[in-house]
Amino acid sequence: MMNDTAAVELEWTRITGTLVSYYFICRRKLWLHAKGLNLENVSGNADVIKGRILHETRFKRESSRNFDFDNVKIDFFKYGDQVYVHEVKKSKKFEEAHIWQLKYYIYTLQNRGVNCSAGVLHYPANMRKVDIQLTEKDKDLLEQALEDIQHILQEDHPPARLDKKFCRKCAYFDFCYV
Amino acid sequence: MSRTYYLFSAGTLKRKDNTLAFETDTSRRVIPVEDVDHIYCFSELNFNTKLLDFLGQNQICLHFFDYYGNYTGSFIPREAQLSGYLVVQQAEHYLDKEKRLMLARAFVEGAIHNIRRNLEKREDNETCQKIDGYRKALKDTTTIEDVMSIEAHVRKLYYSQWEDITGWEFGGRSKRPPGNALNALISFGNAITYTTILKEIHRTALNPTISFLHEPSERRFSLALDVSEVFKPVFVDRLIFKLINLNMLNKKHFDTRVNSAYLTEEGRKIFVAEFEKMMEKTILHRNLKRKIKYKSLVRLDLYKLIKHILKEDTYTPMKVWW
Numbered sequence: 181m182m183n184d185t186a187a188v189e190l191e192w193t194r195i196t197g198t199l200v201s202y203y204f205i206c207r208r209k210l211w212l213h214a215k216g217l218n219l220e221n222v223s224g225n226a227d228v229i230k231g232r233i234l235h236e237t238r239f240k241r242e243s244s245r246n247f248d249f250d251n252v253k254i255d256f257f258k259y260g261d262q263v264y265v266h267e268v269k270k271s272k273k274f275e276e277a278h279i280w281q282l283k284y285y286i287y288t289l290q291n292r293g294v295n296c297s298a299g300v301l302h303y304p305a306n307m308r309k310v311d312i313q314l315t316e317k318d319k320d321l322l323e324q325a326l327e328d329i330q331h332i333l334q335e336d337h338p339p340a341r342l343d344k345k346f347c348r349k350c351a352y353f354d355f356c357y358v
Numbered sequence: 359m360s361r362t363y364y365l366f367s368a369g370t371l372k373r374k375d376n377t378l379a380f381e382t383d384t385s386r387r388v389i390p391v392e393d394v395d396h397i398y399c400f401s402e403l404n405f406n407t408k409l410l411d412f413l414g415q416n417q418i419c420l421h422f423f424d425y426y427g428n429y430t431g432s433f434i435p436r437e438a439q440l441s442g443y444l445v446v447q448q449a450e451h452y453l454d455k456e457k458r459l460m461l462a463r464a465f466v467e468g469a470i471h472n473i474r475r476n477l478e479k480r481e482d483n484e485t486c487q488k489i490d491g492y493r494k495a496l497k498d499t500t501t502i503e504d505v506m507s508i509e510a511h512v513r514k515l516y517y518s519q520w521e522d523i524t525g526w527e528f529g530g531r532s533k534r535p536p537g538n539a540l541n542a543l544i545s546f547g548n549a550i551t552y553t554t555i556l557k558e559i560h561r562t563a564l565n566p567t568i569s570f571l572h573e574p575s576e577r578r579f580s581l582a583l584d585v586s587e588v589f590k591p592v593f594v595d596r597l598i599f600k601l602i603n604l605n606m607l608n609k610k611h612f613d614t615r616v617n618s619a620y621l622t623e624e625g626r627k628i629f630v631a632e633f634e635k636m637m638e639k640t641i642l643h644r645n646l647k648r649k650i651k652y653k654s655l656v657r658l659d660l661y662k663l664i665k666h667i668l669k670e671d672t673y674t675p676m677k678v679w680w
Contacts, residue, residue, distance in 0.1 A: 216441025217664065222561045337670060354654075355661045357646055 195329055197252045197267075200284040200322075203329050204277035209352050210329065211338040217355075225351040231270040238268055238304050252288050258300075263289065265299035272303050273346070279312055280322065286314040287322055361393050362637075364630050366623055368402040373412040394418050396557055398550075400427065400626060419560070421553045426535065426620050427542075429549040434560055441563035447667045448568045461570035461584075461666070461673060462502055466509045468588035468675025470496070473516050475678045476591055476599075480523060485515050505571065509587070524602045535618030540598070542612060542619040546626065547594030548586065550633060555589065556582040558656045562664060585663075588675045589656060597632055606632070641680060 202210035212218070220228050235255070239245065242256040258264040265285045269278050282299045289296040301310040332339065341347065341356040350356075365371070369382035378389040391412075397420045413420060414435040422430040451457040470493050477486055492512050499505045513531070520528045520540060528540045536542040556579050559566045569580035571587065601607045611625030621629065637653040650658070659676045666673035 215443045216439070216563050217444060218439070222439070337668065354646065354658060355664070358643075358658045358661050358665075 194251060195284075195326060197254075197281045197284055199329060200325065201274070201277040201281035203325055203332075204280055205274050206342055206350070206352075207332055207339040208341055208356065209350070211332055211335065212352060212355070214333050215338075219351045219355055223351040223354065225349075227270065227349060228351050234270050234304065235268055238302070239266070242266075249285075249292070250288060252285055254285055262298070263294055263296040265289070265296060266302060267299065268302045268304065270303075270305060272306060272308065275301075275310070279310070280325065282312045283314050283318050283322055284326075286312070287319060290314070360395060362396040362398065362634060363389060363394055364398045364400065364627075365403065366400050366627060370404040371397070371399075371409060372405065373409050378409075378412075391416050391418070396421065396553070398553070398630070399423065400623070419553075419557050423549065427546050427549070427626060428534075429552065432553065432556065434556075439561060439563045444563045444664065444667060445565045445568070447669075448565055451667055452568050452570060452574065458570050459499070459502065459505070461663075462505045463496055463499060464673050464675050465571045465584050465587045466496060466505050467493070468677060469509060469591065470512050471675075471677045472588065472591035473512060473595075476595055477516065477519060480519075485519055488515055502571070523599055526602060536620070537618060539609070539612045539614070539619045542621050543598045543601075543607075543629070544594065546621050546629060547598060547633070548590060550630065551586050551589055551593050552582050554593075554637075554653065555585050555656055558660055559585070561657070562660045564660060564664060564667075585656070585659065588659065592676075592678055593633070593636070593652070597629075597636060601629065601632060644679065 199210055199214055202213060213220075239256055242258075245256045247254040247257060254265055255268050256266045258266060265282060267278065267282050267285070272278075278301055282301055286296050286299055297314050299312045301312060303309070347353055347356065365380065367382050369380055371378065371380050373379075374388065377391045378394065380387045380389060394416070395418060397413075397418060399420065400423050403422075410420075410433060413433065417435050419435070420433040422432065424430050451461060470489060474486055474489050474493075477489070489512055492508050492515075496505065496508050499508065517528065517531055520526075524540065526540050527538055529537065531544070532538075532541050533545060536545050556566060559579070559582055564581060566579040566581045568574055569584045571584045572580040574580050606628055607625060611622050611628065613620045613622055637651065639652050640649040641652070642648070643650045643658075646658075655676050662671065662673050662675075665671040
């Protein structure tokens with residue numbers, strides 16, 4: 181028999197970076213996306229399309245692009261004294277969520293024994309870079325978040341919509357408000 | 359990713375470099391692949407699997423129609439949207455008699471409302487009152503058969519007004535083959551609507567084979583039939599009235615040999631051109647408070663259906679408010 185913590189850890193391996201960032205943006209979107217009701221690619225949302233083009237066109241010369249690791253998808257790596265994770269984003273609107281997404285990547289890599297504790301968040305449209313470190317305190321917070329995500333995903337119903345101003349710009353807007 | 363292309367002349371559709379090309383004996387037309395989401399084919403078409411791979415990558419559907427304009431089938435890219443969770447819930451709504459009946463009633467309720475609006479505009483009180491009677495009776499139905507029979511009665515009443523509305527001979531609904539010009543238009547319009555809805559269903563995680571009003575075994579993608587009940591009066595019937603009343607179609611657009619009627623190529627071209635124009639028309643949506651295209655109405659209704667199936671909201675079919 182598997183003990184409880186092992187079972188939880190096993191579950192965590194199914195959480196993608198996107199889900200972690202959605203946790204900090206909108207839990208309803210997190211639930212819907214995780215249940216396969218993802219609308220990013222079909223909504224025709226302009227921001228999503230811009231983001232996809234940015235992802236496809238920027239940092240093309242990086243050798244280790246679009247790296248699949250377990251079920252996290254890392255934009256690209258750089259190697260030095262340790263491994264650095266890089267993530268490209270369109271707008272810094274949800275910077276906190278992006279930071280946690282990257283921290284989750286570092287956390288996953290560390291759990292796999294990779295020497296990695298830092299990364300860089302790129303906002304090419306704003307000509308801006310953010311350096312990210314994963315601290316011990318972050319780890320506790322992240323584990324708490326992962327546990328929360330598990331609980332949300334076990335719900336039979338999606339959490340209520342947020343009714344925030346930014347909802348109007350979301351790919352899920354039509355779904356939530358129709 | 360927005361336009362629908364219609365092929366009327368015989369030729370070869372192929373992948374040319376990184377886009378599409380349609381070649382006939384005399385010409386070659388390049389079709390920008392980014393601009394296409396459906397291709398309707400009403401003629402003889404040559405193609406190879408390389409083309410299908412390419413269409414699949416670009417999420418483009420290819421629909422085929424036979425010589426008479428009947429729907430033959432579709433090439434639909436592998437479903438990108440999959441949600442085991444939703445499919446299980448959808449099946450539960452089919453298996454549970456009450457839940458299934460509720461959805462079946464909702465589809466017919468939407469159909470009746472939209473049919474009535476078409477008549478209301480023409481101030482036909484007597485028929486409207488009769489339809490209202492059926493609409494009331496719908497609430498007390500206890501079996502799918504009852505729901506179906508109410509729908510059939512309403513449609514019969516509705517069609518009885520068509521000769522007055524259009525001034526064209528009608529008699530009654532006849533299919534395979536359509537007996538006259540009006541029937542040919544209905545059949546053709548319904549086929550186009552069916553494929554439009556099918557395409558939208560494939561873009562959601564709904565399973566197109568699990569339906570509620572129609573039996574899932576009836577046709578391959580019977581959920582599209584359920585949903586088209588709601589949209590036919592708005593998309594097809596209104597368009598037919600418009601085309602006839604504005605004299606855009608007349609007898610010469612029909613092939614009426616051997617006691618049946620088919621739209622000629624020219625007639626089909628007129629029909630689909632107007633259909634496309636209508637799909638691109640926008641109206642202000644009351645809940646979303648922004649303008650949306652007619653064709654988006656289908657997607658929004660599917661979202662409502664998903665929310666119903668997730669037990670989050672009760673499905674209310676699209677009811678014309680304009």
